[in-house]
Structures are given as C-alpha cells and as structure tokens.
Amino acid sequence: MPPKAEWNTAALIAADKRYVWHPFTPMGEWCAPDHEPLVLVRGKGALLWDSKERQYIDGNSSIWTNIHGHNHPHINAAIARQLELVAHTSFLGFTNPAAVRLAEAIVGLFPARTLTRVFFSDDGSTGIEAALRIVEQFWRLRGSSRAQFIAFRDGYHGDTAGAAALGARAMFGGEGGEWRPPVQQIGSLAELTALPTAAVKQIAAVVIEPLVQGAAGMKLWPKGTLAALRAWTKGRGILLIVDEVLTGFGRTGTMFACDQESVFPDLMVLGKGLSGGYLPIALTLLSEEVFEPFSAGSSRERTFFYGHSYTGNSLACAAALASLELFSREPVLELLETKIAFLQAQAVKLRQMPWIQDVRQCGFILAIELSTPGPASIDACALAQAVCLEARRHGLLTRPIRNNIILMPPFCITKEQLRQSVTALRAAILRVCESRPEAAFV
Numbered sequence: 139m140p141p142k143a144e145w146n147t148a149a150l151i152a153a154d155k156r157y158v159w160h161p162f163t164p165m166g167e168w169c170a171p172d173h174e175p176l177v178l179v180r181g182k183g184a185l186l187w188d189s190k191e192r193q194y195i196d197g198n199s200s201i202w203t204n205i206h207g208h209n210h211p212h213i214n215a216a217i218a219r220q221l222e223l224v225a226h227t228s229f230l231g232f233t234n235p236a237a238v239r240l241a242e243a244i245v246g247l248f249p250a251r252t253l254t255r256v257f258f259s260d261d262g263s264t265g266i267e268a269a270l271r272i273v274e275q276f277w278r279l280r281g282s283s284r285a286q287f288i289a290f291r292d293g294y295h296g297d298t299a300g301a302a303a304l305g306a307r308a309m310f311g312g313e314g315g316e317w318r319p320p321v322q323q324i325g326s327l328a329e330l331t332a333l334p335t336a337a338v339k340q341i342a343a344v345v346i347e348p349l350v351q352g353a354a355g356m357k358l359w360p361k362g363t364l365a366a367l368r369a370w371t372k373g374r375g376i377l378l379i380v381d382e383v384l385t386g387f388g389r390t391g392t393m394f395a396c397d398q399e400s401v402f403p404d405l406m407v408l409g410k411g412l413s414g415g416y417l418p419i420a421l422t423l424l425s426e427e428v429f430e431p432f433s434a435g436s437s438r439e440r441t442f443f444y445g446h447s448y449t450g451n452s453l454a455c456a457a458a459l460a461s462l463e464l465f466s467r468e469p470v471l472e473l474l475e476t477k478i479a480f481l482q483a484q485a486v487k488l489r490q491m492p493w494i495q496d497v498r499q500c501g502f503i504l505a506i507e508l509s510t511p512g513p514a515s516i517d518a519c520a521l522a523q524a525v526c527l528e529a530r531r532h533g534l535l536t537r538p539i540r541n542n543i544i545l546m547p548p549f550c551i552t553k554e555q556l557r558q559s560v561t562a563l564r565a566a567i568l569r570v571c572e573s574r575p576e577a578a579f580v
C-alpha cells in the first residue's frame with residue numbers, strides 16, 4: 139500500500155482554482171465556489187484515493203490509459219532502474235537502450251514483413267500527426283499526386299493543429315512545412331466504396347479507429363468493417379492508418395483490435411496504454427514499404443522533419459517495456475477474457491433500467507447510453523454528467539461522453555470491484571433519474 143500523507147485539501151483546491159487551467163473543462167464551473175474538485179493523491183491496482191482518504195475505483199482507467207493497475211511493482215521498479223541511469227537524453231542524433239529495446243519488442247509483436255519500423259512521439263495526437271505527415275511525404279517522394287485523406291465521421295484522433303500552423307518549420311529544411319492534411323470525412327464504408335474512380339485515385343490514406351469509435355461515445359463498427367476496409371484499400375494501393383491509441387494493448391480483448399479481423403495496416407498508431415498508463419509516449423508503426431522511400435538515399439528531401447524534445451524518453455520507454463513484459467509474464471489477456479464475460483453479465487442489470495437507451499460493450503469497454511426521462515427539455519448529456527458525479531459518492535470515478543457513461547477500468551480490477559462499479563452506476567442512475575430530473579437539469 140502506498141504511504142499515506144497529510145494533505146491540505148482546501149489550500150490545494152484554492153491554488154488549483156487560482157493557477158491551473160484544466161483540459162476539456164468549463165473553467166467557470168470548475169472555479170465556482172461550490173465546486174469541490176477531487177484531489178487524487180495515490181493509487182494501487184484499480185483503486186485511487188483522494189486527499190481526504192476517500193477510496194474510489196478508477197472506472198475509466200485514468201482517461202483510458204491504465205492497464206495493469208496503479209503503482210504496479212514491476213513497472214515501478216523498471217522506472218526506478220532507468221532513473222538510476224538517466225531520465226532523458228536527446229533522440230535527435232543519439233539513441234538510447236530503452237527506446238531501442240522497446241522498438242524491437244513492439245515490432246516483435248507483429249508477423250515479419252508487416253509493421254517493421256517505429257517512429258516515437260509523445261501522445262496519441264502527435265502519433266497521428268506523424269502518421270499523416272509520413273504518408274504525405276511518402277507519396278511526394280514516390281512522385282504521386284495522391285494527397286487526399288479519408289477519415290470517418292464521428293472519429294476522434296487527437297487535437298493538435300495550431301502549433302504547426304504557426305509556421306517557421308520551413309527553416310529546418312524539407313518541403314511540406316506549411317502543409318495541412320486535406321481531409322474528407324465520410325460516414326460509412328459504403329459511402330467510401332461509392333466514391334468515383336477519379337476521387338479514389340487521389341486518396342493517400344484512410345484513417346480509422348478499429349472496432350469502436352471511442353470519443354464518439356463508443357460507437358461500434360459492424361463486424362467485418364475493418365477487414366473489408368483493408369481489402370478495399372489494398373486493392374487500390376491506398377494506405378491504411380489504424381488508430382489503436384484507445385484500443386491497443388488488450389482493451390478490446392485481444393492485444394490489438396486489428397487482431398480480431400486479422401488486419402495488418404500500413405501504419406498503426408499506439409499511445410495511452412503503451413506505457414501501462416504511467417508516462418506519455420506514443421508510437422507510429424509502419425511497414426518497410428512505407429519506410430523505403432525515406433531510407434533510399436541521404437538527401438534532405440528524404441528526411442522526416444518531425445519530432446519533439448521528449449521523443450524517445452527513456453523513462454517512458456522503460457515503463458512501456460515493463461508493461462509489455464507483464465503481458466508475457468502473466469496471463470493478462472486470459473484473465474481479461476473472464477472479466478469481459480463477467481462485465482457482460484453484470485451489464486444486464488443496467489440494460490434493464492428504464493432510462494437506458496443502449497448498452498454497448500467492446501471487450502473491456504462498456505458504454506451506457508442514457509435516454510431522457512420525462513420532458514424533452516431535459517438534457518441527457520447533463521444527466522450523464524450528474525450520474526458520474528453521483529457515482530463518486532458510491533466510490534466510482536468515471537467521465538461521460540455526451541449522454542454515454544463509460545466504464546473501462548484497469549484490467550487488474552477484481553470481479554468484486556467490477557460488481558461494485560456496476561452497482562455504483564446503477565445506484566447513481568436511479569438516484570439522478572428518479573429525483574425529479576426536470577428540477578435539476580432544465
């Protein structure tokens with residue numbers, strides 16, 4: 139058990155409200171005098187504690203990142219060992235053992251001649267950014283006019299755009315500094331395959347979240363979509379980028395979501411769970427075919443002018459390696475299989491409730507979609523928010539996506555804790571939806 143400490147909660151909250159700006163957060167509400175943010179101070183396994191020693195189940199794996207649990211001795215030890223050597227060194231012009239070993243281990247997860255090369259970055263967004271830029275330069279180096287990217291409506295792949303738009307990249311050399319990806323959003327595979335031939339010939343790559351669109355509220359793709367997309371892109375010489383930032387490392391029940399449809403994309407982006415939920419790191423994996431034009435000669439034109447200060451960070455790589463080791467040392471995926479089935483059985487209790495429009499499950503991800511009880515003026519998104527706040531009082535932390543409540547805890551959660559999580563959600567939904575919601579939410 140991690141050591142307890144005395145915290146001055148009131149002082150921390152006051153300083154937070156005075157100095158901090160939180161992501162995706164309406165700061166007016168956050169800073170309101172009656173809002174008491176939780177100050178999370180320690181964790182163990184699937185549990186977190188706040189500064190007042192209240193215990194919670196980490197119901198969304200600390201924003202979908204944690205896999206083996208908090209404060210895992212194996213990952214802790216790996217980071218501590220690396221820390222004794224060095225925390226960070228430049229990856230521009232140098233290499234380091236942790237990054238090299240991680241690249242080798244990750245490539246080793248895929249069959250030969252599929253994904254063979256690793257580009258490092260810091261988070262899901264920059265991993266995707268690297269993938270897009272690699273594809274753009276790939277086609278340029280091949281002398282092709284293919285430049286159009288296709289993405290699926292409701293998809294989410296990150297939120298960086300502004301930094302590069304500010305310019306001055308050109309001073310590092312290479313073309314494409316001022317480039318913005320031309321993206322066409324489409325709604326379905328059928329819509330994609332119906333595009334006219336001339337348009338198809340201009341497609342550089344299609345990007346997809348495999349099996350489930352996470353930030354869309356855990357929208358599931360029809361079975362077979364990914365495999366059909368792979369066949370369609372391959373048949374037309376179009377690159378396929380699979381965004382496994384959310385789904386990678388067991389979240390959908392298999393190591394990668396792609397495994398479930400036997401798909402090997404041309405590029406794959408990994409983030410979030412890569413370091414077990416410990417440190418920010420992402421990888422853009424690519425095939426040797428995509429890498430080839432970048433390595434065929436030493437001109438500036440063939441250099442990929444992209445990277446960040448913390449690229450290849452040794453501590454993050456050590457954490458990621460240790461997390462990967464746990465998959466081979468312990469039957470992580472086998473145990474998860476039984477928990478996925480248990481979660482499915484538990485979810486029946488939620489499915490039967492009157493305010494539930496839909497319950498979707500993809501591996502160890504559960505989305506509970508709320509309908510609006512009573513008057514149409516009641517906002518189901520506000521209701522979901524209120525349910526998550528209420529769930530805290532029952533010992534569960536999670537966050538809604540619009541009118542969806544998400545439950546996706548670390549894999550190490552016990553069945554008893556899973557049962558408690560579903561019970562907490564049930565109690566919170568009952569309490570919020572039955573307590574005259576029109577008074578609270580109109």
Ligand SMILES: Cc1ncc(COP(=O)(O)O)c(C=O)c1O
Pocket residue numbers: 261262263264266294295296297347352353381382383384385409410
């Ligand atoms: C599928 C997917 N891709 C990319 C991202 C962006 O990752 P990050 O928040 O680490 O930049 C996310 C974040 O939720 C995601 O769900």
